[in-house]
Amino acid sequence: MANEAYPCPCDIGHRLEYGGLGREVQIEHIKAYVTKSPVDAGKAVIVIQDIFGWQLPNTRYMADMISGNGYTTIVPDFFVGQEPWDPSSDWSTFPEWVKTRNAQQIDREISAVLKYLKQQCHAQKIGVVGFCWGGTAVHHLMVKYSEFRAGVSVYGIVKDSEGIYNLKNPTLFIFAENDVVIPLENVSLLTQKLKEHCKVEYQIKTFSGQTHGFVHRKREDCSPADKPYIDEARRNLIEWLNKYM
Numbered sequence: 001m002a003n004e005a006y007p008c009p010c011d012i013g014h015r016l017e018y019g020g021l022g023r024e025v026q027i028e029h030i031k032a033y034v035t036k037s038p039v040d041a042g043k044a045v046i047v048i049q050d051i052f053g054w055q056l057p058n059t060r061y062m063a064d065m066i067s068g069n070g071y072t073t074i075v076p077d078f079f080v081g082q083e084p085w086d087p088s089s090d091w092s093t094f095p096e097w098v099k100t101r102n103a104q105q106i107d108r109e110i111s112a113v114l115k116y117l118k119q120q121c122h123a124q125k126i127g128v129v130g131f132c133w134g135g136t137a138v139h140h141l142m143v144k145y146s147e148f149r150a151g152v153s154v155y156g157i158v159k160d161s162e163g164i165y166n167l168k169n170p171t172l173f174i175f176a177e178n179d180v181v182i183p184l185e186n187v188s189l190l191t192q193k194l195k196e197h198c199k200v201e202y203q204i205k206t207f208s209g210q211t212h213g214f215v216h217r218k219r220e221d222c223s224p225a226d227k228p229y230i231d232e233a234r235r236n237l238i239e240w241l242n243k244y245m
Contacts, residue, residue, distance in 0.1 A: 018057035044123035048134030053084025150244035165197035176210035
């Protein structure tokens with residue numbers, strides 16, 4: 001369902017100048033950024049990076065925002081030490097680059113992170129949120145792992161294939177109306193197939209006039225017209241987690 005004319009979904013957009021509230025830790029074979037919740041409610045959220053990697057300040061900002069709402073958050077390095085995509089790189093090399101970073105081949109990393117959250121953070125309820133590449137990863141996890149309480153896939157590319165519509169957990173899908181990589185007809189197909197096959201709660205929400213990356217790679221003050229949509233999408237993300245966790 002990806003738009004092959006635009007093999008890479010991401011413009012880095014507004015890279016935030018943000019230091020973060022959490023700390024970096026080593027978890028088995030991967031590094032991760034962890035922010036403890038101000039209240040210990042036994043709830044945790046895995047935040048999955050986009051192609052610009054686990055150290056992108058924007059993603060850490062989102063993790064800290066979620067943490068401030070009562071969740072311990074963790075942003076693991078799902079590229080496992082491989083370099084993130086460099087915005088100055090030749091886009092024609094992107095298809096080969098992404099082949100070595102498959103969003104559906106993260107089970108070893110997920111296993112390590114789940115173990116850490118349960119043993120070190122005493123998490124009893126765990127959700128997952130992902131952006132772009134991470135949104136695709138969330139979709140993979142929602143059809144494979146029943147232990148997640150909720151998932152939020154934010155502009156994750158969906159490639160039509162058997163089995164991806166049988167979600168095991170409540171899932172919110174956030175899309176942008178003017179996303180050049182995920183055309184609206186693809187969102188419509190996802191809607192149709194989920195209606196036919198999905199047995200759990202889900203929601204698909206498309207934001208008018210927005211482009212890929214608007215939830216986490218647009219500054220809130222970049223445009224008065226965009227700010228309400230950015231705020232609403234972030235609020236919807238938190239509300240979905242709160243409802244099912």
